[in-house]
Amino acid sequence: MWSSYWDSVAVFLGINVLMGISLYVPMTAGLISLGQGAFMAIGAYVCALLTKANVPFLPALLAGGAVAAVAGLVAGAPALRIRGIYVMILTLGFGEIVRVFFLNFEPTGGASGMGGIRPLTELWQVVLACLIAYAVAWRMRHLRLGRAMIAIHEDDLVAEAMGINLTRTKLVSFSLGALVAGVAGGFYAHQALFIDANQFDFSRSAITFLYVVLGGVANPFGSLVGAAIVTLLPELLRVVQDWRMTVFGTILVLIAIWRPDGLLPAPRLRRS
Amino acid sequence: MLAQQLANGVMLGSTYALVAIGYTLIFGVLRLLHLAHGEVFMVGAFAGLQVVLWWQFGPMAALIGGLISSAALGMLLELVAFRPIRKRGNSHLAPIVSTIGAGLVLQELMTKLFGAEQTPFPSAISHVVYHLGVISVTGSQLFILSVAIVSMIALHLFVTYTRYGMAMRATSENLQVAAVLGINVNMVILVTFGVASALGGIAGVLVGLNFNAISPFMGVEMGIKGMAVMLIGGLGSIYGAMVGGLLLGVMEVLSVAYLESSLRDGFAFGLMIIILIFRPRGLFQTGIRAER
C-alpha cells in the first residue's frame, strides 16, 4: 500500500528533481553553480511569507521563483567574465552569504527558523511542476537559447563570433535555473512545514550538484536519474542503518571512478 | 583594544591560512577543488586529541600526531579516490563528486568513533597570560601563532629550495610540461597531498587547542572558508593564502568586536565576492587565469 511515508518520499524526490533541473540549466551553458541552495532558500522563505499572508499557493510559488530569479541575476553578474572554477567558488560563497543572511533576518525567524507553514504541497503539484520544467528544458534545447548555451559551453569564441550575446545568454540561463530552484524551495517549505537557514546550506547545494553530475551532465534526464539515486539510496540503505553515509559516500567515490561522465551517456545524434 | 583585536585576529587568521594553503597547493597541481580537505583538517584535530588523551603527551605531540594522521589520510585519498579517476580520463566534475563522497565517509566514521556532539579538547598548554605591551596573549595563543609561523616558513623553504618543492611548482605551472621534463608527476601530486593535508592537520590541532572543543562537523565551515580564502589570495598562490587567511581572521574578529557578531561568517564570502568583482585573480594575481 502506498503509505503516506512513501508519499512524502515521492514529494521530496520531486523537489530534488526540480533542484536537479535548476542546476542542469546553467550547467548546459557551462556555468557550474555550487549555490543552488541559496535560490531554494529564497524561494522557500518568500513563498512561505506569502502564504502566511493568505496568498494562494500558486502565485506564492511563482513569486518565490521570481524573486529567486532576480537573485540569480545578481549572483550571475560577477560570473560573466570568469571561468568555470571561479564560478563554482563564487556561487558557493553566494550560498553562504544567503544562509548567513537568513540566519540573521529576524522577520523570517532568524536562527530559530520559520514554522507553522501550511501544508499545501501535494504530490501531483510537484509532479506537474517537474513535467513542466522538463518540457521547458526540452523545448529550449531545440530553440535558439538552448543552442546558444551549448555553443557557449563548448566554444564561447565561436559563439560570440556567430552573434550570440554571451552576457545575456549566461544571465538568462543562470536566472532560469534560480527560478526553478526557487519554486522547488516553495514546495519544500510547504512540505517540511518548518524551515531554517541551515536546511539550505552548502550540503544542499553539493547534493544538488551530485544529482546532475551523477546522472550525467550532457543528458537532461541525467538529473532525474541522479536525483532518484541520491534521494532513494539512503532510504534503501536503511539496512545498513548506522553506516548509511559511509556506504553512500563510498558509492559516490566508486561511481566517480567507474563512470566519470555520469551514469547516462550523452544523447546521440542520428547519423545520415 | 584595537591592537588586542588585531592580535586575536592574526591568531585566528593563521589557522585559516594553514587550511587555505592546503587547498591552494592541491588546486595548484591538480586544478581540483578538494571539498574533503575540511574533513582532513577535522581528522587531524581528532588524531591530536587521541594523542593527548591516550598518551598524556603535550601539545607538541598532539601536533605531530595530527600532522602525521592528516598527511597519511590525504595521501590515501589521493591514491584511492582521485588517482583512479585521473587514469581514466579528464573529467573535471567526477573528482569533485569523489571529494564529496570521501567527505561524507570521513564525517560519518568520525561521528561513529567520537559521537556527533562536540568533544572537549583538553587545553594542554598553560593559561598563563603574557603581557606584551598593549596586548595580552595566553600561552596557547602564543603557541598557535608560533606553530603557524614555523609551519609557513617551513613550507616556504620546502617549496623554494627542495627538489620536491620545485617539482611541485613546476607541476602547478604546467602538468604536461613537467611530465615531459622527467618529473614524476604522480609522486609530486602525492607529496602535495601529503604536505597540504599535514598543514590541515596542524590547523586542526591548533583550533582544538584554541577552542577546547572539536566535532566531526568542524570541517564543513572551515572547509568553505578555506576555499574563500584561497580565492581571495589567488588560486594557486601560497603567499596569497597566507595573507588572505590573516586578513580574514582580522576582519572576523573586528566584526565581532564592532559589528553584529552573527554576521561574522558572512565576511569571508562578502570579501571573496568583492575580490571576484574587482580583482578576480586574487590579491596575489598569480598563475591561474580568472578571466575568460
Add this chain to the structure above:
Amino acid sequence: MLLHVDRITRRFGGYAALNDASCEVAEGLVHALIGPNGAGKTTLFNVISGVLRPTSGRVRFQGVDYTGSRPDKVLTMGIARNFQHVRLVRGLSVLENVMIGAHARIGRGLLGNAAEFLGFAVAEKAAREKAREMLDFVGMAGKAEMQPDNLTLVDQRRLEIARALVSDPRLLLLDEPAAGMNAAELNELSALIRRTQVNGLTVLLVEHHMRLVMSVSDQITVLSAGTIIAGGPPQVIQRDPTVIAAYLGNGDELALHS
C-alpha cells in the same frame, strides 16, 4: 568602399604584429589578403572581425567606425567569418551548427524568447529553412542531421562557410578555407566563392593557395612583416618585384605564377 582599415597597429608586448597597416575593400569584389608566414594576416583578420582590439588605428564598415566592438556586434553589423582551425560545436548537429549563425537575425529580446517557448516558433522555422538552404548552397544537402565530428575536413569547412552565410552578411571573411584541399576541392571552393557573390556579397579572403587566390580574386593586398607592401589586381601583384622579394626572402616556395 565597404571596409576601411585605417593605420592598424597591433602589438603583443614589444612585438608589432601589425604596423600602420591600411587598406580598403570595395563592395562586391573578392579581395584576397596574402603574405608570407608570420606577416600578420591572421592578426589583421582578427582585428577586422572584432576578436582582437588594435593597439591603434580604426576599422570602418560602411562608413561606421566599429573599432573595438565585440564579435557579436560585428556580426549584426554584417560581417561574418569562419575559423582557420575549424571550430564546430560538437554537441549540436550539422544543421544546428549552421543555425547558430542565424541567431543574430532571429527575433530577439527576452519577450521574444518567451513567445518562442509557447510555440511562436515562426522565427525558429525560418531559421531552420534558411540553414537548410545554406547547406544546400555549399553542397551539403542531406547531411543536416549528422554530427560535426563525422564530417570530412572539407565538409567541416563548408559547414563553417554555411554558418557564416546564414547570417546574411555583407562581408564574408574567409580564413584559409582552402587548407588541406586537393585540386578538385579547390575548384569547388573557387566556384562556391564565386556563387556567393551572386547577390553582391563581398569576400575578404586570407589564403596561401596561390592558384586559388589568383583565379578567384579581383583585388589582392599583400602583407609582409606587419605592413602592407602592395595592392592591386592579380596580374599586377604577380609581377610586383617587392611582392616576389617578400616571398622569396622568406624562404617560401610559393609559385606566384600559376
